Amino acid sequence: MKEQLETLRQKALAELATCSGQAELNEWKVKYLGKKGELTSIMRLMGQLSEEERPQIGQWVNQVRAKLNSAFEQKELRLKQAELEQRLKSESIDVTLPGRTVQVGGIHPLTRVIQEMEQIFIGLGFEIAEGPEVETDYYNFEALNLPKNHPARDMQDTFYLTEEILLRTHTSGIQVRTLEAKKGEVPVRIIAPGRVYRRDDDDATHSHAFTQVEGLVVDKGIRMSDLKGILLAFARRMFGAEQQIRLRPSYFPFTEPSTEVDVSCYACQGNGCRICKHTGWLEILGAGMVHPRVLEMAGYDSETYTGFAFGMGVERIAMLKYGIDDIRHFYVNDVRFLKQFANRF
Known part of the structure; x- marks a missing residue:
């Protein structure tokens, strides 16, 4: 049996030397050292030996098993080392190459403009x-002096859900809700940014959904000059310290008197150019003194308190501020457009 064990050892080591991968190593281990392997088969023959022979044969079997296990572990270690060296060689990095630019996201330009206006x-x-x-x-x-069948409702083509429920056409309703919540307390100084909806055709300057920021101030002694001062301060902080504004008479049902507000053209500084259509001015918002009826319906004495209100489109402000010629650019999520603003803020 000793010769049989030696023959097995030599044969196993010879086959082990030809193994070139982990799969072949595993097959070799099962063949020679597994529960049904050749070494185990020899061990089963020990039951036929005499009691005197068994200890000696058992010792030889253990020696062969130890040698095969040791040879297997060494071979496995060499193969893993060779595999690692090959992987490191194939995955080597040329440190002289320029680094890869990391794509960094940014806040949407409309969100940035809203944040700037809020600040x-x-x-x-x-x-x-x-x-x-x-x-x-x-x-x-109705609470904004626009009763049912009022002709001025046609100025805001509306999405109605029911006869009494609709998608808001402006954030002016927040002004009324705030006045009611204040219950006659002053001063009231709020801005109301938010999404609004109108049945406009989508084109370069209009959208059925857009963003507004409306403002309201109510207190004793509020005058038109206060409105002009606030809007001039806003225009200069938003568009530049040298900007000027002008007020033109207009009509809104919820303000009296009402005005359209223009800012001097950022491109030509009022001298006239293609952007301002050679007028020197760009329209940015509508405003006026709060109509007495609106104050009365909200619970304020119009003989004691006065106020002003204004409203502007965020998209309009952003288009003027950054020279954007199409409102639809804000909504199509074109990365080529959005990435231009990543480093502007």
Whole structure:
């Protein structure tokens, strides 16, 4: 049996030397050292030996097993080392190559403009107010001096969900809700940024959904000059310290008197160019003194308190500020457009 064990050892070591991968190593181990392997088969023959022979044969079997296990471990270690060296060689890095640029996201330009507007008005003593986008006809129209069948409702083509529920056409309803919540207390200084909806055709300057920021101030002794001062401060902080504004008469049902507000053209500084259509001015918002009827419906004595309100489109401000010629660029998520603003803020 000793010769049989020696023959097995030599044969196993010869086959082990030809193994070139982990799969072949595993097959070799099963063949010679497994539960049904050749070494185990020889051990089963020990039951036929005499009691005197068994200890000696058992010792030889253990020696052969130890040698084969040791040879297997050494071979496995060499193969793993060779595999590692090959992988390191194939995955080597040329440190002289330029690094890969990491793509970094940024805040959307409209969000940035809203944040900038909020910071300007917070610095002027305003608070931020919010309200529902799905609004009632009362808060969207009636409480703003626009009773049912009022012809001025045609100025805002509306998405109605029911006869009394609609998608808000402006954030002015938040002004009424705030006045009601204050219950006659003053001062009231709020801005109301938010999404609004109108049945406009989508083109370069219009969208059925857009963003507004509206403002409201109510207190004793509020005058038109206060409105002009606030809007001039806003225009200079948003567009530049040299900007000027002008007020043109207009009409809004919820303000009296009402005005359209223009800012001097950022491109030509009022001299006239293609951007401002050679007028020197760019329209940015509508404003006016709060209509006495709006104050009365919200619970304020219009003989004691006065106020002003204004509203502007965020997209309009962003287009003027950055020279963007199509409002649709803000909504199509074109990375080529958005990445231009990543380092502007």
